[in-house]
Amino acid sequence: MARYTLHCFAQSGNAYKVALYLECSGLDWAPVHVDYFKGATRSADWRAENNEMGEAPVLETDGKRLTQSGAILCYLADTTGQFAPDDRTEALRWILFDNHKFTSYFATWRFMKSFGPAPPEPAVETFLRGRIDAAFGVVEKHIAARDFMLGAKPTIVDFSMIGYLYFGPEETGYDLPAQFPAIHAWTQRMQGLPGWKGPYDLMPGERLASKW
């Protein structure tokens, strides 16, 4: 059995944050597929056994089941030293911003657009796009001035924040190179890390056609 077992599925950028970290860190890990699209993470069994929040990913290691990608990345940086930030408070500040405003609205928008039961209402699209553009504007400016979020070296903050940025325009409706060139250049730098793979190559699960 691998040292780390990650319950994940290919469409989950939150799972990808952890999967990519494990792979680029050269850690002994194995994925287990979660059938999210059949409601696995929202079932009573999942909530009782894995995560009462009804979410993936879940990382099994050392007799524990850890959830929330940001908490998992902090735990892994603390226990392995890989991609650990020099300044924990600064790292946490960006991981919180990521969960609150950067990944959050973008992931929600892409899910509704591509995999939801109905296309997003125009008012909801306007709401989400306004928030995405504001958060992406903050990061575009920040990352234009440095190689990685906390400076010269990649850290867990980068693994958190790039989680949804390798899904293509057919899923997200965003053209990163044209709209956010500094963010795009940063994803390319991350792509240069040894071990880098895209979400559909790193985690189990069939590609799905976008619905809307």
Next chain:
Amino acid sequence: MARYTLHCFAQSGNAYKVALYLECSGLDWAPVHVDYFKGATRSADWRAENNEMGEAPVLETDGKRLTQSGAILCYLADTTGQFAPDDRTEALRWILFDNHKFTSYFATWRFMKSFGPAPPEPAVETFLRGRIDAAFGVVEKHIAARDFMLGAKPTIVDFSMIGYLYFGPEETGYDLPAQFPAIHAWTQRMQGLPGWKGPYDLMPGERLASKW
């Protein structure tokens, strides 16, 4: 000068999370009013001097300016020991859930409903209420089984998660005692802590009438 200076305003539940922690911890702190409703946090000066994310609160201490309530609470627990969690990963898991799904949608909804430039569109209201109800459902179940989020003792997780729960139904449109009785009972337990004050008594800023 106080040991801790908190840039805040009465309507900000995110600032309140830190203000209430400082007050209940008996720490030497002073508030400075941020004129959020005149756009202070989104100005170029604010972004350059205080927080490039364009947000409050900001905590000044020890020559640093810290932002993001969750990162500030972790920093304060680490450096003062007050309300520190026994399990940091478990604490972070809930603080991330709070920022992503619990405070996040509820705060956004209450702001749009009470203080935004226009009432929320019905589709946006449906979107936000669905997410609020799901996140509140998770917490209602969790807190019904224990006194505080991590067990018998209050920690920074509780200070984070109750940040918006003392704003009344006239601002939030939610009737906590009727809709989420376990969450309401938990806010009452927190209200029993020595030093507890409501947001309008703890932070500067005029009360505003709800607009919609």
